[in-house]
Amino acid sequence: MTELYRSIFMKQKMMRKVLYSLIPVTLGSIYFYGWRTLVLMAVISVFGIFTEYLFKRKSNKKVSEAVLVTSILLTLTLPASTPFWVGIIGIIFGIVFAKEIFGGFGHNVFNPALAARTFLYVTFPEPMTVQWSTVSSGFPGGFARYLSPALDTITQSTPLGILRQGGEMLPLRNLFIGNTSGSLGEASAFLILVAAAYLLFTKTADWKLMLAPVIGFVGIHSILLLANVSSVPSPLHGLLSGGFLFMTVFMTTDPITAPKQTEAKWIYGLLIGIIASVIRIFGIFVGGAMFAVLIMNTFSPILDEGIKHLKSSKRKKVTA
Template structure:
């Protein structure tokens, strides 16, 4: 399909294409670490997601948004490499339908569709989403020569956050930076995620205020709890590099539709996500927490903007009254 024909069916969204470009190195890394099944899974999920949106948009004579491709990629990259195809497809259909289309389509959704899809399969299918993992490949050709890498059978080889939660042991920081650990397909390589974040900020596609807010909120609370000797809370550096926090910070929290629009609201929103992530990781049943923290913050995003705008209005009116009195 050439670009002219492509535009007949899809809304042109330059911002979304920029996000996809930033995700390409992470996609290739996921293939290297876990095998070609990651690419096949991505293809199947994308077909299911695009088809779902097309069915509902066709009813209103509207084009499919290019944002659906971003949702499909982000959702897929948050899944374990071994996720059954049918479960992955069920999740994206649910996410696109109930987090996007029921609200009226692109630009009207309250929640991030990729995260809603991930939360749905996480809750409904806990075993393949929390227990079945694959080892990260080493050397050359890595996972490029296999369909999928060897499965993990021992606790000592589970994801970094699960390993810490079950045994108190922490994976090598260097492995976390490079991505040579078990985990969700796109969340393991900190260096690639950070580079993607820098690229998105440079292109003015993602909010640096939200990213900074998440890191401030997370680092602040986790540092306090860690200093107080709370055994459930790892040191902040490990916490940032493990468990998908960076991936969620760069790609999910900064979703322009479900995040606040005001500058001050973005800071509050980011800090809220960071704080809630620490609480969920340390005291809830879930080893991660970033996914639920962002969805909780999505709920408050409109209220945060309303509060910020109301405060600005109050300050402006107060200033005007003071000037009248002075006159």
């Protein structure tokens, strides 16, 4: 089995560390929603690997381990009841149009998992925004079932849905531990923070790219609260609701699509936090974080080049 794996995949230590960090989030998703999480993840991963293989076989290259990261991340951004065919379409779109069309791993401008999730969010709104599942609790939770029961969207809603409707905010404890419905990977802020701690400890992710979006998000929320703008939740409720933390930890820190210059990283992250907050509060989409990251993916190369140009100009002035 090991030899077969090595014959298919190129070794990427950084991607493997990201996979390790996703283990607690994945186990949490199974506990909250059932074993369908793993089945959906397996189906999406198989089609993701096969799609990339079709592009690599002509040049006799191996499939990148990054495709596993992309497949798992995409799965964790989906509702538990997402139809398999929807997940398959999403991963094929992400690999083809957000990765291989740019030349494969290391050349992509957009995060493939995020591009795939956004495509599905816009193209298939019903399974992506309405068909939620309830969260299991107690022992053994979702480990004893295939899929938790469907959420009654008439009498119940996700945390972001409640906030948008101006309803009573859920207890912070529920948002932190994971007793709230939503996409598979966003259920527990605690498990996301565990993954973040591992990525930072192993130096797999840049702390600046994690901290900057949080500062931007909390900052703009605080300003709007002070300005008495209606329907603005407390910064902490906004931070723990929805997929913002998940996007910050796993998408914003993507080393391929994020800027390389230190100053550019701060600008990039701050703007992601601000844009995500503005879209959530004033836009028609509650999933502001994914749009914010993709928007800033577009400007990442420009930020790097702009910072380099400024630094070069300063050096010339000093030596002149």
